[in-house]
Amino acid sequence: MSLAELLSGVNQFIGVGVPMFVFSILGAVIVILLFAMPVGGFATYIERKIAADFQERIGPNRVGPIGLLQFFADGIKMFLKEDTISKNADKFIYNFAPSLVMAGSLGAFAAIPFSAYVIGADLNIGIFYAMALGSFVSLGVLLGAWSSENKWSLLGGMRGAAQIVSYEIPLGLAVLSVITISGTMSMHELVSQQAWPSAAAGQGGHFWNIVHNPFMFINFFIYFIAALAECNRVPFDLPEAESELVSGFNTEFSGMRFGLYALAEFADVILFACIATAIFLGGWHVPFYDLRSLDLGLTIGDANLNPLIQTVAMIGVFLAKVSVLIFIVMWIRWTLPRLRVDQLMNLCWKYLIPIAFFNLIGAAVWTWVFEGQSMIQLIGKVMGVL
Amino acid sequence: MLQELGNAFAFVLLAALLPPIILVLGSFFRPSFPHEGKLTTYECGEMPVGSAYLMFNNRFYLVAIVFLVFDVEVALLFPILMLFREAIEIGGSTALQVFSLAFAFLGVLFVGLIYEWKTGDIDWVKDAVDRKDAMLGGGPIAKVEAKSGENIA
Numbered sequence: 001m002s003l004a005e006l007l008s009g010v011n012q013f014i015g016v017g018v019p020m021f022v023f024s025i026l027g028a029v030i031v032i033l034l035f036a037m038p039v040g041g042f043a044t045y046i047e048r049k050i051a052a053d054f055q056e057r058i059g060p061n062r063v064g065p066i067g068l069l070q071f072f073a074d075g076i077k078m079f080l081k082e083d084t085i086s087k088n089a090d091k092f093i094y095n096f097a098p099s100l101v102m103a104g105s106l107g108a109f110a111a112i113p114f115s116a117y118v119i120g121a122d123l124n125i126g127i128f129y130a131m132a133l134g135s136f137v138s139l140g141v142l143l144g145a146w147s148s149e150n151k152w153s154l155l156g157g158m159r160g161a162a163q164i165v166s167y168e169i170p171l172g173l174a175v176l177s178v179i180t181i182s183g184t185m186s187m188h189e190l191v192s193q194q195a196w197p198s199a200a201a202g203q204g205g206h207f208w209n210i211v212h213n214p215f216m217f218i219n220f221f222i223y224f225i226a227a228l229a230e231c232n233r234v235p236f237d238l239p240e241a242e243s244e245l246v247s248g249f250n251t252e253f254s255g256m257r258f259g260l261y262a263l264a265e266f267a268d269v270i271l272f273a274c275i276a277t278a279i280f281l282g283g284w285h286v287p288f289y290d291l292r293s294l295d296l297g298l299t300i301g302d303a304n305l306n307p308l309i310q311t312v313a314m315i316g317v318f319l320a321k322v323s324v325l326i327f328i329v330m331w332i333r334w335t336l337p338r339l340r341v342d343q344l345m346n347l348c349w350k351y352l353i354p355i356a357f358f359n360l361i362g363a364a365v366w367t368w369v370f371e372g373q374s375m376i377q378l379i380g381k382v383m384g385v386l
Numbered sequence: 387m388l389q390e391l392g393n394a395f396a397f398v399l400l401a402a403l404l405p406p407i408i409l410v411l412g413s414f415f416r417p418s419f420p421h422e423g424k425l426t427t428y429e430c431g432e433m434p435v436g437s438a439y440l441m442f443n444n445r446f447y448l449v450a451i452v453f454l455v456f457d458v459e460v461a462l463l464f465p466i467l468m469l470f471r472e473a474i475e476i477g478g479s480t481a482l483q484v485f486s487l488a489f490a491f492l493g494v495l496f497v498g499l500i501y502e503w504k505t506g507d508i509d510w511v512k513d514a515v516d517r518k519d520a521m522l523g524g525g526p527i528a529k530v531e532a533k534s535g536e537n538i539a
Binding site: 002003004005020021024025027028029031032033079080081082083084085086087088095098099100102103105106107108109110111120121122123124128129133148149150151152153154155158161162165166168169172173176179180181182183184185246251252255256257260341342344345346349350353354357360361364367368371372 | 387389390391392393394395396397398399400401402403404405406408409412413415416417418419420424425426427428429430434437438439440442443445446449450453456457460461463464467468469470471472474481485488489492496499503508509510
């Protein structure tokens, strides 16, 4: 059930037939303005705090308690900055590029299943939609770089396009193997299948895809590395390599325009962490227990509070997994040095793509031989538990 | 499903309209003091030299071409492999058909990848050996130099 459908339940209470598109827009507003953007902004604060910890500094601590409101102050500052457009820039594309980047990174949040009941748009091609919109970002980066007529920008943009485009292939192959073992592209279905195996007929799933079979375990790391490159994160931050290209593709973007690019980039990290959680780490599923059967028996009047409690628990589990992934991304940033361009291309074309090919075949053969059962299910059968 | 597509469209529309909305809103608050020097292209404080549209490495073009082939293939395999589990449940030779269809397709591309690997088209830094061989006609001197130059890449 999508968020819009859930919200349209309000119609029953107020007794007025509000048209459905209002709820569609409301759903988008809730996910983008109340989740993706604040969390993307907050991630900049977390990033600075973690960087400070790794370098034994204090980090931002002036705005609000322990600097918690720093991202808010940064946002206001950038909002009030003068908007400088270089006179050589291609104005139309220059203005259009941030929209493309935002549409790519924030628009794809529609397919993220935060809980069994909360999903922006329950598309039957959810994962395909998220991947397709994800590649808008590379287009936005390239157009923004090209239109600003700056040598640093152009170099960064070309690097960015080549990198994002190359790493899309191992990413696509890793996602393809998930679809091979699951037989569906709907994000909701993909997550539902990853429940803890249950002996009762028609219940339980094959547990998290990452431990479905050995090939999927390797595929998770291929996905993770490729996603790092897709988000231009260290060690793949060649498009903006600040020590060689000033600021890379966004050199000419100042004030709020730069802010939008930075926000879109952090939203991209969160997006890929969300997709990794949903398709590999079981989304809102926890081991040994199915949160869909959580029953605390709380009621208000006639209304049963269980769906609400389940939703809160599921969103909590989902966001906890996402935060762990985001922490690892930031950890890597302060651990590894930047790759050279030729190393970057070698890693993609000579290592990740052949391994991903092999894993795809392996995952398909595993599905065929064991009729779609996972390692956990097979172990359970051998032990006689399932 | 149309409703769900509408929901997804609302997301894309809102995300794409956010930058213009924020920038237009900001134009009521932010200062605007354009100045000749401020509006030049940023080149580390120096006056910009020439146009930025200079020639760049044509490897970028090659990577884009190779990517196109692979990405079309991945996009085509999505629906085929999605049906794989269903095909297994149907039983008989259906699973074999889907499997051979998908992986024959994949196999041809994998052979293509190996070919490009061997010809060096996916090497970012080209081997100095080949170029020297071509220039000097592959004589004995070139062979000796090639050995010492092998690590240039």
